[in-house]
Amino acid sequence: MHNFALANKKSPDFISELPQIEPKPYSNGHKIKWINHTLTSTEVTPPDNLIKICILIESGEIAITSVSDIANLLGVPAGQLLYILYHKKDNYRTFEIEKKNGKKRVINAPCGGLSILQTRLKPVLEYFYRPKKSAHGFIKGKSIITNAGMHIKKNFVVNIDLENYFESISFARVYGIFKSKPFNFAHPAATVLAQLCTHNGKLPQGACTSPILANIASASLDKQLTQFAGRKKISYSRYADDITFSFNQRNIDIIKKNDDGSYSLSETIDNIISKNGFKINYDKFRVQTRNTRQSVTGLVVNDKVNINRRYIRITRSMIHRWTDDKLKYALLFATEKGYQAKDNNHAIQIFRNHIYGRLSFIKMVRGKDYPGYLKLMSYMSHNDPLKTQEGLRAMKETENFDVFICHASEDKKDIAIPIYDELTKLKISAFIDHVEI
Structure with missing residues (x-):
């Protein structure tokens, strides 16, 4: 040596x-x-x-x-x-x-x-760093998708949030x-x-070394919760500060049902987490049953890993706004989000990047050939003078439409939909957002 x-x-x-x-x-x-x-x-x-x-x-x-x-x-x-x-x-x-x-x-x-x-x-x-199988955050080859995939088609999905995750690592x-x-x-x-x-005196959020060190600091927690889950034949995963358990039969060692119908976390899990130096944020504790929408790290897992429909609707609405008056809504978006735009063009660029970021997320989760993604991307590309290669690909994939109807939101009911209905009667293939997206 x-x-x-x-x-x-x-x-x-x-x-x-x-x-x-x-x-x-x-x-x-x-x-x-x-x-x-x-x-x-x-x-x-x-x-x-x-x-x-x-x-x-x-x-x-x-x-x-x-x-x-x-x-x-x-x-x-x-x-x-x-x-x-x-x-x-x-x-x-x-x-x-x-x-x-x-x-x-x-x-x-x-x-x-x-x-x-x-x-x-x-x-x-x-x-x-040797990642535990249960850890999915900030690890090459893993993502929120692999994390959510651990909990598909389960009767119970339990979400636990670790409070002040990085700051608790001294x-x-x-x-x-x-x-x-x-x-x-x-x-x-x-x-x-x-x-x-x-x-x-603590790990800072924003340093590139913090996620790896946080995962290393959480290795003992992952080991103990994985062993516990294995004994109970349930699924366990962790994505940074988001812990998830899922199972089919109600497990009293994980949750207990209260007299008012709500659920509480068992002391067993609370003790394991606290002994490893972490604290549970009970404001974010959730038990999701099969007859409700179950989500893990922001993705729906009832039947398959999917995107919340609300996310799709908001993305579609943003593209509508971009098409209608990009400057007006770009400035509004920058104000709402607290972004400091240097000028109007910068505000438009921020808004554009955000829309494409949302489209990229949909593509990541559902795949590049998902029809809903292709139609949204094509819709955006038709109305973006700075077309991307991916946008051109989406436009080509949706070329089966003879007419592409773009409209302002206030014109939809009285103008756009009647035009679409008449084109349909004439057997002309037309694209309109509320039908195709």
Whole structure:
């Protein structure tokens, strides 16, 4: 076994020696600059053989023990690394986004050198993380679709939300991850990495390293709930902070029915979750029975993985608005969502991107040949001067229509539908939204 650091001397107490190794300031006219200048994504690259290094770390042939080891692993001078972590003040940009329930979600997005360092660390985390079968969030080859697919055609679907999921994973917990298997990093190295990956003592929403570390921190929870589900012959999955159980016979070890007909979560599940350092958000606890619409991570699972019809209707309505008066509704959309459009063209671009994003989601869930998707995409493409390749494909797939009726919402009843009815009588194939979409 050998140290990864280029120097073989014992790792210093890096906190006390920080003033000696931090970047040195010098005067440049009226400004102060640093000899060890600002890190950029193109200046220093991590080792090309990063995976080989990870293999050697995993086998125990390389020991990560010091700050220098971490600096070498990330391809950055040690002084620069410590300066970014302990002296630089503007490492994060904080902003809010609106949740579906109207509340605000705080996002802490890393900036500058810190963002670059986290991006370089991410492949190392991905190498060492071994996903549990039950975990579906932020994992290559998995998605909300694979997560929802675990719970098709079940009599009971139970949704549990973990409250403040990322924020509940503390600096100490992240430090413990790097100290234990499979990393086994020494105290100085684990401390620096925990500092690199946390903000105000917890995992920040907005850092590229947070989802993987959250999954690693949840591995014990996944293991225990998977074992529990296996004993009870029920299905269990987790997508980030969304936990789902499903089964056909009412299971008293999961839920219990109250006198008023509502359901409560059993203490068994509550205890497993709390012992793993998480807390349940009971405002989002739901039990969905077979005779109601059952959804998992936003997808309907009663008979197959499907999209909520309301999502389709809203998408169709947005395309109507785009067709009717794109500027008017783009400005309204930007105002409703709190987007800061630079000008009218920017507002239109934001609205357009949002519509195409919704269409892409429908395509992802239902497939590229789903008729409903093709008709919506074709409808949008017919009314978009900047046609996409996918839009042109959809238009070609729906060429079986002789007439494509586009109309303003107020003209639908008195003009568009009568025209459609007359064309139908003449056996002319016509497209109109309320029939074809």
